[in-house]
Each structure stands twice: as structure tokens, then as C-alpha cells.
């Protein structure tokens with residue numbers, strides 16, 4: 150009771166699954182390297198928890214990063230990090246599976262292993278130690294963490310997780326103990342990357358390629374689920390003890406995105422688009438609500454407006470939900486007449502805020518990034534929305550995009566000012582009494598990411614980002630109806646190192662952890678000066694990772710195949726520089742390479 154939110158550490162939630170501790174069962178603990186409230190909002194956790202608890206011979210439990218107060222108590226009292234279901238220390242499991250959704254959680258992985266009594270470095274683990282594996286989008290370049298993981302899953306986990314644990318089961322049943330041989334066998338599963346089989350080479354401070362050991366595959370292809378209607382979905386998700394970040398049930402409509410915004414890693418990583426059928430979704434949505442007691446269902450996917458039957462789906466669900474006094478929560482939709490109508494129906498009388506993500510302040514830069522949204526559309530949709538009674542608008546932008554000039558930066562503030570004027574003009578034109586509109590401008594920092602057309606770009610420096618933030622702040626100072634919020638520059642600068650990092654960062658991360666760094670994703674804990682000092686002590690610099698790459702340089706993630714070809718990304722990069730847009734997958738296939746999966750939208 151002496152720690153904050155003890156509910157994080159006790160388990161016992163509705164719908165948790167407890168299986169016996171038995172040698173015939175392969176025991177996995179799903180680890181989320183952040184606090185309980187964030188982890189329990191993670192859909193992948195709920196999906197894989199259900200999948201791995203499916204067969205009799207497999208069990209899955211959960212563990213989360215203890216918050217610093219609990220971390221301290223556990224160390225003082227020699228309490229190992231344990232799973233919530235059976236209170237087993239992590240080192241008693243066969244598999245420890247981490248979900249890596251963002252790079253800044255890296256030191257929390259080390260915290261969890263350390264508290265769980267598991268050697269931090271894969272090379273120090275004995276035959277009897279658990280196999281430590283990573284999944285999630287970050288694994289498309291796991292190199293900065295390669296020394297700590299025995300294996301990584303690439304792509305979607307529902308099938309590969311069970312194939313992986315099945316091999317471990319066979320190995321266990323046969324009484325085999327040779328860890329090295331087991332890892333080599335696991336590397337034969339499609340979608341499984343075993344870092345120790347790939348020795349990176351460096352020359353003159355630059356990555357030059359890999360020495361591949363033991364005849365491992367030269368590249369590892371990500372896995373996808375071809376038919377989303379046929380895979381398990383958690384219809385009885387575990388209901389968290391605490392108020393979590395997104396406290397509602399979730400329904401996933403589709404995976405992938407038809408649009409190819411050139412900065413967006415998810416848009417390329419999850420290709421191709423695959424939709425669930427409306428019938429499946431209606432059945433699943435109703436079942437989840439009945440099984441959980443939630444009164445709100447959130448629908449979820451990368452770009453929800455692009456679901457082909459969104460209107461019919463929401464109508465179908467609302468018909469049932471209205472009778473049950475439960476509601477449907479829509480994510481930020483691409484705002485048009487149709488979306489306003491949907492939002493009106495979903496929220497009934499409550500007018501929630503409208504969200505737009507133009508990402509860039511001018512049409513020129515929006516074409517560079519292939520953001521298929523233009524100012525006229527935003528203005529005409531907003532006029533309609535203002536007439537319909539909406540007065541809260543949120544606008545998301547990125548600073549530091551390739552080719553950005555100060556004119557583009559000023560364009561961000563100018564757009565917000567035009568929207569403020571539009572609100573009052575619209576109210577005047579319809580003779581309505583204006584309320585105080587709330588317009589929020591939010592800027593984040595562009596970080597070039599692997600597997601995007603911008604993977605070779607320079608990242609802006611701390612000074613450049615700060616100058617751009619100041620410009621916008623000054624321009625919006627006098628506009629009382631416009632609020633400007635910005636992200637911390639230092640965290641984004643550091644994230645840029647991890648995103649395109651290589652294996653030389655493993656000792657840096659280990660040292661940062663040893664000096665006490667955890668929860669780096671939380672601004673209050675992140676110590677940029679300490680980290681840059683460690684980087685320097687290791688003979689590395691921020692520039693090594695964020696500046697001066699050419700399209701001919703070998704990349705640390707060249708041994709990973711996500712379907713989208715490098716040649717396509719180079720073509721898209723050229724088009725970006727020529728301010729040319731690429732049609733979305735539904736308008737025309739651009740031949741990105743993902744057709745190799747023979748699934749979804751691809752011809």
C-alpha cells in the first residue's frame with residue numbers, strides 16, 4: 150500500500166486466464182515495457198494473450214514495468230518481477246515476449262529482465278534460461294537492442310507466436326537443452342529473426358553489412374495474417390484494475406493503410422490493406438460488449454475512414470448499442486460530410502472535437518509528404534462543422550519534414566489563424582451567436598524511420614526544431630482562441646538515433662540503464678545530457694545516425710524484408726523531391742512490392 154496505484158501489481162482482473170504451472174506446458178510471459186495503464190490499453194497484448202492461451206500445451210501470463218516507486222521497493226526487498234497471473238518470477242518462464250511499440254521503452258526492457266532475474270545479454274544466458282523475444286513495429290530495426298534479445302518476430306504475431314512456442318515444446322519434450330541449436334532451429338520459422346546469427350561489420354565508423362552465420366536466411370520476411378476474419382480476436386479481453394489510458398473495448402476494422410504518407414512507417418510496415426468483413430465486425434463488437442460490461446466500444450485501425458463499409462457498420466452497431474445505452478467511439482476521421490454525419494450519430498448530442506492531421510503548413514510540403522489533404526477540403530469541411538455546432542478543432546503537424554522552409558513553418562500558424570477567422574465568419578453568415586472556439590495546434594518532430602521513402606533523410610537538429618517552435622509560438626501569441634502545444638525536442642532527437650540505429654548502441658543502452666535510466670518515454674525521467682555523454686564515451690555521435698546517409702549506403706535493416714521494396718522507396722523519395730503525389734492503393738497500385746503476400750487489396 151506504500152506505492153502509487155497498487156492495482157498495477159495485483160492481477161486478478163475479470164477475464165484473466167490462469168493455467169497450471171506444469172512442465173508439459175510452454176509458459177510465456179508477455180511483457181509490456183511500460184506502466185500497467187499503458188500496457189493494458191495495448192490491443193496486441195490482448196490478442197496474443199488469447200492466442201497463446203489457446204492450446205492446452207501453451208500458457209501466457211502478463212508482466213509490466215514497475216513504476217520507479219515499486220522498482221525501488223522490489224530491489225530493497227529482493228522481490229523479483231513476477232507475472233500477474235501466478236506470481237511467478239520471469240526467470241521461471243520458457244519464453245519472455247516483449248512488445249515494443251516505441252523505441253524509448255528500451256531501458257524498461259532491461260529493467261524487467263534485471264528485476265526478473267534474467268541475464269541482460271543474450272550471450273550470457275544459459276541453456277535453462279528463458280528465450281527472450283521481441284515483437285511489435287520496432288523489430289523492423291531491432292539492432293540497437295540486438296544484444297539483449299534471443300529472437301525477434303517480424304510482422305503480425307498470431308500465427309508465428311504459436312509456431313515458435315511449438316518448436317520450443319518439441320524441444321522441451323525431447324529433453325534437449327542446447328540453446329544455440331534451438332535458436333538456429335527457431336530462425337528457420339518465417340518471420341523469426343535471430344540477431345546472434347548476423348554479425349554486423351563496420352568500416353570507418355559506418356555500417357557495411359552482415360556476416361551471416363550458420364547458414365541463416367540472408368533476409369527475414371515479416372509475417373502477415375492474410376484473412377483477418379479467420380484469426381482469433383479477444384472477445385473477452387482482460388478488464389484492467391485501474392483507469393487505463395483507453396478505458397473501453399476495442400474493435401479492429403482492418404490492418405494496413407491504403408495511403409502512402411511518406412513519413413509514416415506504419416503505412417509501409419503493415420501493407421497490404423486487409424479488411425475484416427462487416428458481418429465479423431458486427432458479431433465481434435456485440436460479443437465484446439456483452440462479455441466485458443464496457444459501455445463504450447472504440448473502433449480502431451490506421452485510417453478508419455478508409456474502411457469500405459464504415460457507414461453500414463456504424464449503423465449496425467449503433468442500432469444495438471442505442472438499446473443498451475452504450476456508445477461507439479470514433480477515432481479521428483477524415484472530416485467530410487459523411488464523417489460529420491457519422492460523428493453526429495455516434496455522439497448524439499455531444500459535440501466532440503474535430504481532428505485534422507494536415508502534417509504540413511503548405512500545399513507544397515503536403516505534396517512532398519504525399520498527404521492527400523488540401524486546404525480547400527479542410528476549410529469547406531470546417532465550415533460545415535461550424536454550421537453544425539462544432540467549435541473545437543485539433544490540428545496535428547510535424548516540424549522538420551524534408552525540404553521544409555520557414556514559409557512552410559509559418560504556414561502552420563497561418564492555417565490556424567485562417568480557421569479562427571472562418572469560425573467567426575461562419576457564425577456571422579448564419580446569424581448565430583459565436584462561442585469561444587477552441588483551436589489547438591500541436592507539432593511533433595519528424596523522425597526519419599526505416600522502411601519509409603525518407604529513411605535516408607537528415608533529421609533536424611535541436612536548434613532547428615527549437616527555432617521553428619519559437620516561430621509558431623510567436624505568430625500565435627496574440628490569438629487567444631488558439632492553443633499551441635509542442636513535444637519535447639530532446640526526446641525526439643534521441644529517438645532519431647534509436648530509429649536508424651545499429652548494434653553499436655547496445656553498450657550505450659546498457660550503460661544508460663546501469664546509470665539508472667528507465668521510463669525514458671516519460672519526459673520527467675529522460676536525461677538527454679547523460680545519454681549524449683554515454684554516446685560520446687562510446688565513440689559515437691548523434692550525427693552518425695541522423696545525418697549524411699546516401700541511398701547507396703548499406704542499412705542495418707537491409708536483412709529484413711517487409712514486402713515493400715527498396716527500389717520503390719527510392720522512387721517515392723524522388724517523387725517527393727519533385728512534389729509529385731502517388732495515388733492511394735484503392736485508386737491505383739503503385740507496385741510497392743507488397744503484392745508478394747497475395748493478400749488484401751493487392752492485384
Ligand code: SF4
Pocket residue numbers: 406407408409410413415416417451452
Ligand atoms: S493515412 Fe498516412 S499517416 Fe495515417 S496511417 Fe495511413 S499512411 Fe500513415
Ligand code: SF4
Pocket residue numbers: 420421422734737738739740741742743744750751752
Ligand atoms: S502492391 Fe500495390 S496495392 Fe498492394 S500495397 Fe503495394 S501499392 Fe498498394
